[in-house]
Amino acid sequence: MSEYETVHFHKGKAIDAKKSENSFEVITEKGEKFHSKKLIIATGIVDEIPDLKGFKESWGISLIHCPYCHGYEYKGKKTGIIANGDKAVHISSLVKNLTEDVTILTQGKANFTDEQLEKLKRNNIQIIETEISELKHDNGIVESIIFSDQTEIKFEAVYGAFPFHQHSDIPKNLGCEFTEFGHIKTDQFQKTNIPGIFVCGDNSSMMRSVSNAVMTGNVAGAMVNMELVTDCF
Template sequence: MSEKQYEVIIIGGSYSGLSAAMALGRSLRKVLVMDSGKPCNDKTPHSHNFLTQDGKTPKEIASLAKKQVEEYDTISFYYGKAIDSKKTEDGFEITPENGETFSSKKLIIATGITDEIPEIKGFAECWGISLIHCPYCHGYEYKGKKTGIIANGDKAIHIASLVKNLTDNVTVITRGTANFTDEQKEKLQRNNIQIIESEISELKHQNGMIESVIFSDGKEVNFEAVYAALPFHQHSEIPKQLGCEFTEFGHIKTDFMQKTNIPGVFVCGDNSSMMRSVSNAVMTGNVAGAMVNMELVTDCF
């Protein structure tokens, strides 16, 4: 096996990719982890709901994970973005931005997703800090606080039902005409959840901590936290290049073993799950690593 040939290439070196790498390293597999160094939660001040790591910064968790994975001498790292892929007779060829080519028998894609941030003043600065996406990851820290939810329709109802358990002061911001059934409207009313249909013109904040939402009609409403359900796209084009199937929501389709419809291609982490959390990324990465090792065993045993 040459210097640029591996048993497994893992594209993405955050939680799920590192978790997959550890499982493979412990099985003595020659693995290359390719990482662009741009995690989606780079600004998030604290990570929660992950046993032994509750309250740590995402960077602390990732740094410790990488240090531990580096202890396995069959694991190598390449720092750069993978931009091209090709299925070959023996597996896969992956090409990063500098034009080098690396090959492997199996491929794990752990590239995550990219949130589509609306062009609203203050939105990007608050995203991941006090403008949050997940009640399980961040809701406890804002329990009892005046909370907004930027969403509409079924998504707004889903988030509101979870957030109402954490605070009695909830307002849904639909950024246009509310799209609720009569039954959903009754639920919101019964739970004393207000609806604001105006478009947002600005999120007023201090260093990412929301103070108020300013609407296009000039109205300003104070909030201490705001949830937002944002559209997203895949961080990498490689799953599409290889012909992976996607769900109606835009995630990569996978079975319970993290296998895609493309033989030899596995995925893990946020790119293939609605459960967007560090703990879920680690779990799916561990499964992907173990299942890839099992395929390699089966191929040659």
């Protein structure tokens, strides 16, 4: 039970939202309707994890997405990076700071410029182009990667730079603008381009972390309060 009488948690999936001149209506899949003057959307994102054996079971344990979240724990480990092109180079530069043993797994033809190849070579980073068919693990702890040609290579950690999509279509349907990377556009006060709609957390930031979600939620909450009180002052 909430300590604050004015705060209510409601379990349910929001499937639609409509904006009228001065208010919003949010509709859940059970058909319930909620009305508000402002809307904060904190719906997160969904990682598109490849449908390969061992991937889902290891996600967030030893198949990881971010050196800032997990890098220290996998310091000095034999590490694979499932990525290609600029993204692979970017993650490699961060991971190389934590471990000497880095291999890029491009899952098909490698796509690097000569300059990038020179950098990867200088940093002793191997590239494997063969498709992955399985991540062998023990309770999510990676042991090896098996490739489509049946070769098997031991790894202790694997980074995966997978695409993502927004968890909810509501921001798009309400007319929110998006960045080229697929995040909802916001100003420094978490305001979107649609008056009255604020966003926070992963749906609107490249800095995927709990502390960032809390911080942006804090800003969105404060700004909504400020607008509500100043609107009727």
